[in-house]
Amino acid sequence: MKSLLLSTLALLLAQHATAASDKPLKACTVISPTSERFFDLNPIRKLPPSEDGKKKKEGDEGSWHAKGYDYNANFTINFCGPVVEQLDEVQDLDKGLWGNISAFYERSGKQWAIGLENSEPIFRGRKLILNYTGGSLCPSSKDKRALEPTTLTPREIIDGDDDGDKKKKPSKDTDAKTTRRKTTVISLLCDSDPLAKTSISFVAAVDDCAYFFEGRSPSACGGVHQETQALGPGGVFGVIAMIAVLVYFVGGCVYQRTVMHQRGWRQLPNYSMWAGIWRFFSDVFVILTSSCARFMPSRRGYNRVSLGQDSGRRGRRNEDEDRLIDNLDEEWDD
Incomplete structure (x- = not known):
């Protein structure tokens, strides 16, 4: 009996855990494949101003900032969301994508995007990584595009050539293959100090096309996924x-x-x-119902009205009976 109880309980808990693990994670969260710890980066995401004009608590100072030092530019970055600042001079990027920029730097009054919004952090081994892609064009891509000819002149037709070789058209995929855009990689490290605040620092830039940053935050320490333990x-x-x-x-x-x-x-x-x-x-129910029946109104019946006449008749009958008894007593004595 005890074994049946334990096996049934284990089966129910296993089914519940499987259903919870199949549930998709919310944005900006991830579970480590090695330690099974749950990481939520939403607390360090900066939020835009609210509708009434007042900035929210997490967005009082705008997005996160990192000094570029020898790069001669400072960087503005947000985690899992677009930057809070309004951009107006982004280079080599469609204006419709300006609202999705999660990292950029500014130089000479112009802005260069180094990555678009991405709300799916990943793990590289034990490293928690956040990757932004699709920024402004890299300098090498722009140089190659400038050197490539826009049109090609057809060569002369020579006897014996096929009709399909009369003209040599430029390839449409040449520009797409040589185009590279700026990307950003952020490595997040755990800072378990209770008084520590989230910080981000610039590490390196590879040929002005790939940018590497290092962030430290208590949110990168991970914890227990609360949704997997729905049963308290x-x-x-x-x-x-x-x-x-x-x-x-x-x-x-x-x-x-x-x-x-x-x-x-x-x-x-x-x-x-x-x-x-x-x-x-x-028995308790019967007692309660019988007790409540006493408080129920009783039925109204007919009552005698001529109480005075009845009492007079009774009195006369009693007198007649007394006289009859006295007469019988006198006769018996005689």
């Missing part, structure tokens, strides 16, 4: 109690039917006890 202590206790009651009734009925050869309601385990409890509640 009370829920687990309720499941155990439900399984225990089920095993008690099912096992008791099987025992009473097969061993004690009982039928009907007597198959229930401890039938006499349950019958006594049922009789007790039945």
